[in-house]
Each structure stands twice: as C-alpha cells, then as structure tokens.
Amino acid sequence: MNKSSRCLYNGSFEEFLNETEESILGTICQNYHGDIGTTSRNAWVDEISIMKNIISEFRVPNSQIIFEYDIPRLGKRIDVVLLLKGIIFCLEFKVGEKHILEADVDQVLDYALDLNNFHKYSQNKVIVPILVATKHNGASSVIQPSGYTDRVMNPLMTGTEGLYSLISMALNSFPKEEAINEKWINSPYAPTPTIIEAARSLYENHSVEDITRHEADKVYTDRTIAYVLDVIHKSKAKGEKSICFVTGVPGAGKTLVGLDVAVKQTYQGGDSPVDDEGAVYLSGNGPLVAVLTEALARDNYEKCKALNKKKTKTDSKREVGKSIQMIHRYRDNMLHKIKNPVENGKLEIDPEKAERNDTAGFGEVEHVAIFDEAQRAWTHERLAAYLKRGGTYGNKLKVPNFPVSEAAFLIWSLDQREDWATIICLVGGGQEINTGEAGISEWINAINEHFPYWKVYISPMLTEPEYAEGKVNELLEVNNNVTFSEDLHLKVSLRSYRAEKLSAFVHSVLTFNPNAKNIYEEIKDNYPIVLTRDMDKAREWLHKKVRGTERTGVLVTKEAARFKPLAIHILETGDENAVHWFLEDKDDTRSSNYLEDAATEIQVQGLELDYTCLLWDADMRYDNGKWRYYRFNGSTKWIERTGKSEKEQEQMKYMLNAYRVLLTRARAGMVICVPKGNSNMTPSGFYEDNTRLPEFYDGTYEYLKSVGLMEI
Structure with a gap:
C-alpha cells in the first residue's frame, strides 16, 4: 500500500485483496481528519466489501484502487477511483439507496469533469463515472460518449449486482488504452474554482495553492x-501604517487573494482566530x-449536521459574518x-461614544482591512448626501456636512489604531459601474492630502489608462513613501480556465482594436463565443453545453429595457434574489439555470x-466605429x-464598463444574443x-460578426 495525502487509502489490486477489511477500514479512519459519523463508517464498511468482490474478478497488474480521493475545487472526495487498463473509473456510492436521483448522477459526473478539466x-x-445505489435493481446497458470533445462517458447507473458487468462493458469498449501514469494519484492538479467554491475550500483550511491552477509559469495569486x-508582517514589526493596491485582469483572482489573506492573517494555520491579529474582508458588493x-x-x-453537531444556519451565518x-x-x-x-470640517472621535482600547485606540478590532473592488x-x-439624509443601509444616523470621501474615511478609521494597520485595496480596471463611484484616484488623493506618512505599496499597472484615468504617476509624484511591485498585479484570468486571453479579447472588442479578430481565433476552440439573433437558439445552445451541476444564466445591463418580448425578466433587486439565482439547484425555478430571470x-x-x-439591448449600439x-x-x-x-460622460463610462463586466462572467463559454428587433x-x-427597430441592433450585430464570432 502507498501513502498519499490526496486520499484516505490507495493500493494495488493485489495489495487491496491481500489486506483484511478491518485493516483497510482502520487506514481510512486513521487518515480522516475530523469526527467520523456512524453513517460514514458504515458506508466505508459496505464499500470495502463490495469492492473486494469486484476486484477479485479483475486481477490485473498495475491497477490501483483509491478510496476518498480529494477534489479540492469541489471541497469533496470521490468515494472510489479505479485505475484499470488505461481507464479511470469514478464510483460514487449511495449505500442502502434504491432509487437513482438526478442530484446523485450530477455529483459523480462533476467528479469526472473535474478530473478531465484540471487533473493533468x-x-x-477515458473517464467512466458510475453511480452505485446499492439497493437499485437495474443497471445501465450502454457505454456512451457524452458527445463533447473530451473522453468523459455519460454517467452510468447501477445497483451492487450490476457493477461488475458495467466495468467489464467499459473495458471491452476501450480495449487498447495507454497505461495511466503511475504517479496519477499525486498528479499536478490545476483547478480554477468559482469564487463560491474557492471560499468554501479556504474556510476548510485549504490554501489558494491547493485550489487554483498551480503551474510555476502561470500562477500569480501565490x-x-x-x-x-x-x-503586513513588516507593518507589525515596525509599527507602521501601510496600504497595498492589488490590480488584476477580470477574473484573475483578486477576491480570492483577499479572502485568502483574511483567512491566513486571522487563523495563521490554526483552527481558531489568533488574538489581536484579525483581518476582515470588506466589500460594497451586496x-x-x-x-x-x-x-x-x-x-x-450541512457539515455540522452530518457530524451530529448542534448548530443552526443562523449560527453559521453569524460565524461567517465575522470575516466577510x-x-x-x-x-x-x-x-x-x-x-x-x-x-x-475635521473628523474627531467622541470619547463619550467610544471606549479606548490599549492597542487599537479608538479603531476597530482588526489590524487588517481588505477592501474588495476599492474603485467602487x-x-x-x-x-455626504447619503449621511445627510440618514442613510439607506440600516444606518439612520444623520451626519450633516460630512467632510471626506469614503476612501478617506476608511483610511482614517484604520488610522485610529495606535499600533499598526494595513489596508489592502483590490482594484479592478474599468469596473466602475455606478454613479458616485470614485475610482482609485480618490484613495491616492486621500493619502496625499491626509495620510502622507502611510507606506504605499502599489501595482505598476495602476499607471494604465483604465485606472484613475491614467493619472496615477501624476498623483503619486508628490509622495515619497511609494513602492512599486509587479507582484501586486494578477496577469492571468483564473475565471476563464479555457481562455486566459478572454479579458484581452473583450477589451479589444470594446475599444475597436483590430487585434480582436486574431485573439478570437486563438481562443475559440477552447473557449467558444458564439453569436445569435434568436433567444431560443441561445437557450438551446446553453442547455446543450452545461453538464452536471455547471451553471448557466442570462445577463443584461441595468440600462436594458426591451427584453420582455424575448420572454426575459430582470432579476429583482435584493440580495436574497441573487442568493437564489446563484445557489439554488437546477430544479428550482429561481435558479439562474432556468434562463428566465436575467441578472445585471x-x-x-x-x-x-x-x-x-449576454442579451445585448439597444442601450449601447455600434455605429460607424464608435x-x-x-x-x-x-x-x-x-x-x-x-x-x-x-455627468453624461460618467454615465457613458459606466455603460461601457457594464458590458465589460458582463462579457467576462463566463468561465467556459458564452453566447451573445443581439435581437433582430x-x-x-x-x-x-x-x-x-x-x-x-431593427436599426437599433443591426450595427452591433454586424460589428460582432466582423470580429469573427461564429453564428448559430
């Protein structure tokens, strides 16, 4: 038997057959971190017994069996993996179940897709996902490719009795497969998680290194x-105040970096927060x-429930809310x-309203504040207008004549600490999408005017036109505390794991750069971008693309207005609606997958x-090169x-940025629908x-077509 941190048990078929069931179970339990529930233990007992019977029929050299193989991106483990005659079998067991459920089929398919996409x-x-509902009476009868360009088979379903026959059928269907690399179990794993998946993994004490693509020449997050x-460590050691500006292309992992810094600084490798070392991730994005x-x-x-720990969802939300x-x-x-x-015109602490802390002074308890989308x-x-009327976010405190911008106030807030503090500003270029968003220049102005003693660490990309209108050098030339570092820029898009050049393509399209066509040619095979004038065709294309629990959805700008004739409704405002749209299963009509409610x-x-x-309405139209x-x-x-x-110039900039945001939301591909009118x-x-009128849309359609987008 070999040992690997990536699973709870692995060995050759011969080793597995020669070892007792009790010994195998002991190894699995010993390698499991956390409390083992009775349900899990009993399931392992049954799985070991079933696999003993199956493996005894396949005494094949150089074959491996693996229990509980880690899938960091999904935060889960594959019950059993068989590496047999060049084929990878992913087995998901539902012990004691009679019925085949769609959610369970999706689960085992997700495992197979994850291996295909990210596991070197x-x-x-050939990857064969098999769902084993042990009490089920039937079994699949056909080994069928999925119809995609990869070699992932359509999921197979069976009870215990039919498992041997399905494995044999797959081996007969692909008799001449090349041997699998003997180091498969420790293969480089290069996932690109959604931010939701990433956050889940980080809070389970994974690191960004575990859950993002990790090839030395491509990773910038680390x-x-x-x-x-x-x-942060220098600021603490020297008792300094510092601010970092981190830039990145859309989807490069800025939010992921912020979450990871918050977790690492707060927990520092332990299970509990370290006293007086806290960091908080803050966002204005509701x-x-x-x-x-x-x-x-x-x-x-759900994890606490599985371990019979008493905790309500409200308790869980409260715990998470301390860090986000x-x-x-x-x-x-x-x-x-x-x-x-x-x-x-000067902000001052009122000692009658606040209690001074020995180290924090009148500041908040966190030394480190991470502001995502700081440009907003x-x-x-x-x-000032918000505070004059008493606010709209639950704060009814009226503050007339408020003297500074939000950026200046947030720096002032951290400056109240009497020991040290660090601010991390995560900055997206060309991402301001709301009236009243100041952009990054306001942060720099605040430092220059009110906090010149703060150390400034800045990405050199902040000198580019999409940040502070290209005036960063001019704004910083009077500041002697500035350090530039390329390590503060994230160059590669992680969101679009199939197309690192997506952001460059989108920028070229929106700025009429003739290079857009060349970039599209480079990415189209791995990252499909197609064009249509028919929403029904767009829906059909999306439904054919998604597999397992992959998510799809319709997007429009908030300025869009004439979408109802296309049977599209705008997702109502309110954070709860966004929660349902992004998180509910595909059998819930509130889910994005229903393609009925469009998000902005x-x-x-x-x-x-x-x-x-992306449903492109008549709010932004191409006309003669502009x-x-x-x-x-x-x-x-x-x-x-x-x-x-x-004001109108500002609104026009926001509209262009809105399309920039929407064009960079897809991880694997997109369809752009420009209606016929x-x-x-x-x-x-x-x-x-x-x-x-057709003329409202025709110019945009012809322009996108000229870039080379394939029509469907």
Missing part, C-alpha cells in the same frame, strides 16, 4: 498573497457578500464614534457562471446620451414597435 494525468483519458502578507455568506453558512450547517462583511456596516460602526455634527468607494458628494452587472460583479448568454449610448424613457422611446455634460408594420404603414 487524467487529461485525454506570490501576490506572499507579498501582501510580508507587508450580492457578492450575500451569496458568499449564504454558501459558506449552508456548507458549514458589507463595507457599509464597518463604515457605519466607525461613524457612531465620531463627534456629530462635524466641526471645522463613494465620492465625497455621494457619501450589479448582481453578478465579482461572481461567475460556467456558461452565459459606441452610442441610450437610456429608455420608460414608455415610448430611447434617448441618446451625448456626453455634453460631465421588430420589423413588423401596421396596416397604416407604421412600425408596430418603435422601441425595437
């Missing part, structure tokens, strides 16, 4: 995390925080400590799906935004629908 020594191998943690919190809470609740918070709650907690009204921090004008850039920023349909922007008046017509005012005429010779 499984690539180009070195960025190491650099940020080093800044749907992202709600979806992550709910996903982690559900996961934690809405930025407004953090901000509002500090607001309750200030003198109100503000005098002479509010301008002074928006924050507000609801999906920072999150992702496997396959998407984009033209429109808003719908709510009833009869579209009104063009001309950009004559500064309505060309029907009334008997009187007038258009039936003046809000959906």
